[in-house]
Amino acid sequence: MTMRRKAGLLALSVIAPFITTRAQTQLTLREALHVVKTNNPWLKPERLNTGIAQSDLVTAGLRPNPVLNNQTLQLVNDRYFEAGTKFSNPHNRQVWWQLTKEFQLGGQRRYKQEVAGQNVVVTQQNYMDLERNLLLDAGVKWLDVWYNKRTLELIDQARANIDTLVGIQQIRLKNQVISSSDLARTELLQEQYDLQFKNVDQTYRNEQQNLRFLLGGTDSITVYDGDSIFSMNLVPVLDSLVAVSYASRADVAVAKANIELSRSNVKLQRSLAVPVPELGVIWNPQNTVPYVGIFGTIDLPFFNRNQGEVKKSRIQLEQSEQRLSAVQLQVQTEVQIALRSYQVNKATVEKYSGILRKSAQVLESVKYAYTRGGTTIIDFLEAQRNWFDTEKLYCDALYNYRKSYLQLLCVTGLINQL
Numbered sequence: 001m002t003m004r005r006k007a008g009l010l011a012l013s014v015i016a017p018f019i020t021t022r023a024q025t026q027l028t029l030r031e032a033l034h035v036v037k038t039n040n041p042w043l044k045p046e047r048l049n050t051g052i053a054q055s056d057l058v059t060a061g062l063r064p065n066p067v068l069n070n071q072t073l074q075l076v077n078d079r080y081f082e083a084g085t086k087f088s089n090p091h092n093r094q095v096w097w098q099l100t101k102e103f104q105l106g107g108q109r110r111y112k113q114e115v116a117g118q119n120v121v122v123t124q125q126n127y128m129d130l131e132r133n134l135l136l137d138a139g140v141k142w143l144d145v146w147y148n149k150r151t152l153e154l155i156d157q158a159r160a161n162i163d164t165l166v167g168i169q170q171i172r173l174k175n176q177v178i179s180s181s182d183l184a185r186t187e188l189l190q191e192q193y194d195l196q197f198k199n200v201d202q203t204y205r206n207e208q209q210n211l212r213f214l215l216g217g218t219d220s221i222t223v224y225d226g227d228s229i230f231s232m233n234l235v236p237v238l239d240s241l242v243a244v245s246y247a248s249r250a251d252v253a254v255a256k257a258n259i260e261l262s263r264s265n266v267k268l269q270r271s272l273a274v275p276v277p278e279l280g281v282i283w284n285p286q287n288t289v290p291y292v293g294i295f296g297t298i299d300l301p302f303f304n305r306n307q308g309e310v311k312k313s314r315i316q317l318e319q320s321e322q323r324l325s326a327v328q329l330q331v332q333t334e335v336q337i338a339l340r341s342y343q344v345n346k347a348t349v350e351k352y353s354g355i356l357r358k359s360a361q362v363l364e365s366v367k368y369a370y371t372r373g374g375t376t377i378i379d380f381l382e383a384q385r386n387w388f389d390t391e392k393l394y395c396d397a398l399y400n401y402r403k404s405y406l407q408l409l410c411v412t413g414l415i416n417q418l
Contacts (some may be wrong), residue, residue: 005153013148018268018298023284025220025221025222026222026345027215027222027224028059028226029143029230031225032138033135033141033415033418034065034213035215035216036131036134036135036214036215037131039213039215039216039217041213041216043127043131043134043248044287046127046130047127049126050123050127052410053116053119053120053123053124054120055117055400056119056120057113057116057117057120059116060112060113060115060204061109061112063104063109064101064102064104064306066099066100067100067101067280068097068098068099069098069099069100069350070096070097071095071096071097072093072094072095073093073094073095073096073362074087074093075093082287084110085293088258090285090287091287091288092287094154094284094285094287095281095285095286096283097110097283097284098281098282098283098295101278102239102276102278102355103272103278104276105276106271106272106273106274107204107271108271108272108274108276111267111268111271112268114264114268114270115261115265118260118261118264119133119261121257121260122254122257122258123255124412125257126250127250127252128131128250128416129249129251131416132251132416133410134414135418136406136409136410138211139409139415140406141207141211141214142223143210143219143402143403144211144221145208145211145404146209146223147227147395147399148203148207149204149222149223151204151395152201152204152390152391152397154196154198154388155193155196155200156383158191158387158388159197161298161384162189162190163190165186165380166183166186166326168371172181182377185377185378185381186377186381189384195304206378208220208221208222225266229418230405238339241335241339241408241412242331242332242335243329244412245331245412245413246328247413248412248413248416249331249412249413250325251327251353252324252328252331254327255323255324255327256330258320258324259317259320259324261319261322262317265313265317266310266313269309269310269312269415270306272306273301273305273306273307273310274296275298275299275300275301276299277297277298278295278297278298279294279295280294280295281295282294282295285412289373293393302349321403322329332412335408335411335412338404338412339408341407342405342407342408343407345403345404345405346401346404348400349394349397349398352393352394352397355390355394356394359386359387359390359391361386362383362386362387363383365389366379366380367380367383404410
């Protein structure tokens with residue numbers, strides 16, 4: 001290998017860690033939620049629905065185009081031609097020019113614009129509700145990545161403790177201080193930790209991939225647990241949270257907007273029962289003799305007065321009002337369940353502070369005693385398992401607490417405001 005190639009490989013080995021570090025994106029939960037709002041692949045196409053609804057508003061404001069009508073009658077038998085004229089002579093032709101326009105009465109154009117405007121509001125609120133649910137999905141996925149990362153760190157810490165002990169046990173076995181079964185028990189626990197680490201590491205990578213999809217990114221993602229989002233103080237009173245939910249949740253706003261849309265549609269359908277007249281002027285040169293006149297036509301509402309659509313619009317209004325009641329009842333139920341789960345999980349996490357300290361102290365005491373021959377390997381391994389299980393249960397409790405906190409933010413609609 002030449003000196004130039006060696007220098008290149010050395011430079012690459014020095015630069016590679018920095019390239020890997022830059023390719024990874026560290027995100028707090030709050031930052032991840034902000035990225036979802038702008039880059040989520042499901043939100044991007046849904047965001048265009050507002051523009052589509054606004055286009056309908058433009059269409060609703062357009063007035064009917066004028067209609068130009070032409071009728072031309074030409075003599076084809078030369079025996080009827082005026083004396084001394086030819087086929088193309090205007091004396092042998094009758095021409096009809098008619099220019100008309102429809103006139104919308106009864107506020108039809110105004111109500112069309114009103115319906116289209118309410119539809120824009122419904123579309124915007126539907127988007128906000130979709131965003132609310134996707135923010136929850138992304139937040140939970142961020143927690144999944146954080147949970148598996150923390151589990152990996154815990155297993156790695158446990159492996160480090162056991163690896164050290166295995167080295168000590170091998171020396172002690174060589175010196176015939178312990179039996180081979182003591183070493184085998186220690187190595188068995190070491191192998192168990194190794195298998196757990198591999199499985200959790202694969203799960204961690206999979207959850208990273210899922211989170212990357214929700215964020216709409218391509219870079220590798222690592223979570224940064226330095227966010228203050230979980231230290232926000234929520235009002236732990238059910239009535240207060242329900243009131244906040246009514247004011248903040250997009251699905252409640254959608255239900256209310258649908259009521260206004262239905263009311264506007266009732267007015268529109270009533271106005272469409274009014275006949276639409278078509279008025280205009282006529283220019284009619286007949287064999288070079290000019291005639292001028294007016295044109296007018298209007299439906300006679302003997303049979304069709306838009307009765308079916310008017311009835312349908314009233315039923316749709318009643319349906320929208322019932323849906324609002326159902327959504328409000330759903331909000332009350334979801335807030336009540338989420339608040340209870342949040343309170344229980346929060347209390348569980350608070351109780352673990354003393355348990356964690358005790359398990360760590362027990363492990364240190366038993367480890368100290370074992371290294372000096374004051375206890376057996378069984379006692380030490382039992383203390384190691386108890387410490388690991390306690391740390392794992394605390395990690396589970398913290399995950400459940402944070403997940404319930406996110407769920408509470410979602411059901412109250414506050415997650416859109418982060």
